[in-house]
């Protein structure tokens with residue numbers, strides 16, 4: 001079986017990494033606005049360094065980003081020119097509910113996204129909307145403690161009800177939380193959580209996870225009620241763990257690491273907490289704050305499809321000497337693989353392996369909603385970007401994806417590359433870590449004209465789409 005005729009080719013972005021206009025249109029301040037570029041970024045992202053307001057001496061790339069807010073017509077026209085069937089983007093929660101806890105939404109924010117969706121449809125592009133992509137209104141963090149607090153579920157329900165009602169007929173594909181498993185590592189991004197000293201972090205993180213899982217199930221329920229045509233998906237930062245060796249302890253370590261990620265999708269897709277997680281909670285003396293109603297809600301409102309990002313496979317080892325540290329993509333090094341300029345290892349076959357694991361486990365359609373190569377692009381003497389390295393990376397991954405469909409029989413809805421237009425890196429805050437087919441003239445310190453131009457990969461991806469892979 002080849003790729004389906006209605007295969008959803010496209011690209012993916014997130015509001016905070018491209019929109020800018022952080023204080024326009026009635027938008028409220030959000031966690032993502034105050035995450036700086038530079039050496040302290042990861043400490044802020046992980047909730048270890050409290051930065052809930054702008055501070056002197058830091059550069060905050062999300063404030064302006066690539067100014068998609070004012071360039072969206074031009075950008076969507078370019079996506080249309082490449083033949084996109086879908087455009088994955090996210091809603092900035094604080095454009096819709098600037099504080100997060102208001103009774104009434106902000107009309108200007110709603111209108112902005114309505115115009116963006118209408119613009120997409122002009123080119124036959126189906127929007128794929130991430131309801132929350134690492135963002136949370138700052139007021140919900142300061143006044144409620146972020147997703148620690150069950151009140152966030154109420155506010156999220158209000159948000160999704162507003163979105164499903166307003167955009168009925170304009171949007172059919174929704175993702176509830178971007179990379180939901182990232183909350184375990186990037187807590188301020190994933191859950192609006194900045195740790196208190198001496199806080200029981202295990203308890204905090206899994207309480208927040210529970211609230212997001214319940215909120216996600218509400219979104220599925222409300223989304224289906226408002227429009228039965230709606231398809232709701234979960235979203236996992238995927239990339240299977242391989243055992244470092246065939247030593248049973250390494251195999252076991254890999255299985256344990258995979259469980260930490262599957263945990264979220266097990267709840268969202270199978271509708272119940274897996275036994276291994278409940279046992280882990282017991283060992284931590286953590287009592288899951290789950291009511292009978294919530295248990296029923298989770299059971300009855302599982303996702304329609306499984307979406308995920310894939311950049312690399314990962315490696316687990318039982319040897320403490322081999323453990324990597326820092327950013328979650330820098331684990332144990334796989335000696336068989338090359339790496340990107342940022343040390344992310346390149347493993348196209350790993351995509352096929354990951355797809356098979358997810359499909360075996362959940363038996364639901366898959367959707368690859370992020371994949372790509374972050375690289376430095378240097379214009380040649382004619383001012384053009386010859387990004388053959390990017391084409392090479394994508395070609396190999398698309399090949400592996402097709403094999404998973406054609407040879408393994410996996411039901412795959414679509415494929416969106418990460419950052420079809422250059423945008424701010426979530427991990428580093430840099431502009432120079434570029435993923436795009438479209439170059440944006442802007443540097444790591446906010447200098448540049450914001451002009452867009454096509455790279456070599458632009459015409460290549462257009463051909464990939466036109467020929468359905």
Ligand code: P53
Pocket residue numbers: 014017178179237309311328329370374418424425426427428433
């Ligand atoms: P950047 C870590 C590990 C895997 C995926 O990442 C991650 C992260 C966070 O850095 O994030 C996803 O920009 C995420 C996007 C992000 C993209 O991967 O660090 O959903 O927001 O931009 C690429 O190169």
